[in-house]
Amino acid sequence: MATKPGSHSQPFVRRLESIFALSEEEKRAIVDLPMQVVELKADQDIVREGDRPSRCCLLLDGVVCTYKLTGDGKRQIMAFHLAGDVPDLQSLHLRVLDSSLATLTPCKVGFIRHEAMRELYERFPRIGDAFWRTTLVDGSIFREWLANVGQRNSHARIAHLLCETLVRSKAVGLATEETCDFPITQQEIAEATGMTVVHANRVIQDLRASGLIELRQNKLTVPDLDRLMEAGDFDPAYLHLNEPQRVAA
Amino acid sequence: MATKPGSHSQPFVRRLESIFALSEEEKRAIVDLPMQVVELKADQDIVREGDRPSRCCLLLDGVVCTYKLTGDGKRQIMAFHLAGDVPDLQSLHLRVLDSSLATLTPCKVGFIRHEAMRELYERFPRIGDAFWRTTLVDGSIFREWLANVGQRNSHARIAHLLCETLVRSKAVGLATEETCDFPITQQEIAEATGMTVVHANRVIQDLRASGLIELRQNKLTVPDLDRLMEAGDFDPAYLHLNEPQRVAA
DNA sequence: CGTTTGGTTGAAATGTGTCAAACTTTGTGG
DNA sequence: CCACAAAGTTTGACACATTTCAACCAAACG
Incomplete structure (x- = not known):
């Protein structure tokens, strides 16, 4: 529960660097952000729709998800977040949260006060651009998920989700060539892809049977990513990884 | 095709004001943005996925939509845009477009060079905040659409979409109490809600039959918005309209 | 170990898609 | 201003993907 700077935010820097080029000074400023580090159990809400966080x-x-509950109590998972993500960065400019945030596994999180964030990006405008850009990448991912759920059949939907998870894990150094952690239940896969657990289960079995994936014990292995990408109609462009940036000022 | 400032961008100011408080000086600076005004026919692409616009x-x-095509040629419409929107504002920070933009009706659009936008918000940081905020509101809408398509049944999906259109139209002064323009075909409604035209048609007929909507000749009338909101599980919070802002500097 | 959580299975019900045709409105050129 | 074409809407019959419900099994865990 200590409020102190330190090497904690290293994953944050790594994540920002996966989509934006930062100078040493900027990285140092980010690492020095004061934050309150907290350990959380699995399946706990961090913030809720309607909150006005500061x-x-x-x-x-750990792994966290963004979700919404519909009127009749069904849950749509809108994003899975990995170490280094700031899933509610948008709260800097949107007073009231429009979705909730929950842990899926035991997690370590750092809470950073809005003022600290604002001071940081006012002092370093390029960090402001980097923050803006990450929220835009998040938006791009929501669009892709919308297309995924709206237009693709159940097999492609799940294949697409698995591709994304592996590619993003690799981008932040959380995966080997063909394997990454996958501490996500079939129930949660179903909620992310807009289908029933029962159906998600049958689809996963099909994907396994066709040799596209191995998925067990919280591990995902993809022996042939190209083939899974084909099956999931997956093109990583929407993740906006490693696009050339404007040169630092 | 003239490159000139003028009163053209008035809708832009109105749109920004629907979610952010601007000073007179800031408004003037926005209205003075140099832009190239162009008239477009219906059903034309403005920019395409993969483009790197400047x-x-x-x-x-007019009305424009953001969309993506899946591998097998199906189209997901991800947003409808009204006068005052800048549907590709994110291109300021995402080099490569991840979705396309097309007119649905004949349109008048103004093209504004990225440099001009950047100069503007570097000169007026609060305008930068306003821009950032609009992209965040867009993101919030994508999340809501994701929940809509992923979790709600077809009747609620369409009811929700119609609620949103009316509420947003009202917010920028494009609607009376219960009626707004709706120059959107059933095909397009279907593509926005992830169903077939045939099914969308049957649902719309149901909604009409239960007296929830009148929808014909490019006009949408909602005699009892509360009832339609109920049917569509619609809560306008995600539009982030008129939230109190931080006071201008 | 027993209990809980997550995964798997089967059978039946149903919402939505598909296909193909007809109808209606809108727009356009003669 | 009519006639025609094009675009959009509506209909019916049928196929099928997905949900539902209910039970069972397997793994994880204190």
Whole structure:
């Protein structure tokens, strides 16, 4: 529960660097952000729709999801977040949260006060651009998920989700060539892809049977990513990884 | 095709004001943005996925949609845009477009060079905040659409879409109490809600039959918005309209 | 170990898609 | 201003993907 700077926010820097080029000075300023580090159990809400938080949540370890509940109690998972993500960065400019945030695994998170974030990006405008850009990448991912759920059949939907998870894990150094952690239940896969657990289960079995994936014990292995990408109609462009940036000022 | 400032961008100011408080000086600076005004026919692409534009598109009149095509040629419409929107504002920070933009009606658009936008918000940081905020509101809408398509049944999906259109139209002064323009075909409704035209048609007939909507000749009338909101599980919070802002500096 | 959580299975019900045709409105050129 | 074409809407019959419900099994865990 200590409020102190330190090497905690290293994953944050790594994540920003996966989509934006930062100078040493900028990285140092980010690492020095004061934050309150907290350990959380699995399946706990961090913030809820309707809250008006005064701080952002930096995920340091574990997996978190953004979700909404519909009127009749069904849950749509809108994003899975990995270490280094700030899933509610948008709360800097949107007073009231429009979705909730929950842990899926035990997590370590750092809470950073909005003022600290604002001071940081006012002092370093390029960090402001980097923050803006990450929220835009998040938006791009929501669009892709919308297309995924709206237009693709159940097999492609799940294949697409698995591709994304592996590619993003690799981008932040959380995966080997063909394997990454996958501590996500079939129930949660179903909620992310807009189908029933029962159906998600049958689809996963099909994907396994066709040799596209191995998925067990919280591990995802993709022996042939190209083939899974084909099956999931997956093109990583929407992740906006490693696009050349404007040169630092 | 004139490159000139003028009163064209008035809708833009109105749109920004619907979610952000601007000073007179800031408004003037926005209205003075140099832009190239162009008239477009219906059903034309403005920019395409994969493009690397050097300018943004400000919609001055008409209706535009953001969409993606999946591998097998199906189209997901991800947003409808009204006068005052800048549907590709994100291109300021995302080099490569991840979705396409097409007119649905004849349109008047103003193209504004990225440099001009950047100069503007570097000179007026609060305008930068306003821009950032509009992209965040867009993101919030994508999330809601994701929940809509992923979790709600077909009747609620369409009811929700119609609620949103009416509420947003009202917010920018494009609607009376219960009626707004609706120059959107059933095919397009279907593509926005992830169903077939045939099914969308049957649902619309149901909604008409239960007296929830009148929808014909490019006009949408909602005699009892509360009832339609109920049917569509619609809560306008995600539009982030008129939230109190931080006071101008 | 027993209990809980997550995964798997089967059979039946149903919402939505498909296909193909007809109808209606809108727009356009003669 | 009519006639025609094009675009959009509506209909019916049928196929099928997905949900529902209910039970069972397997793994994880204190």
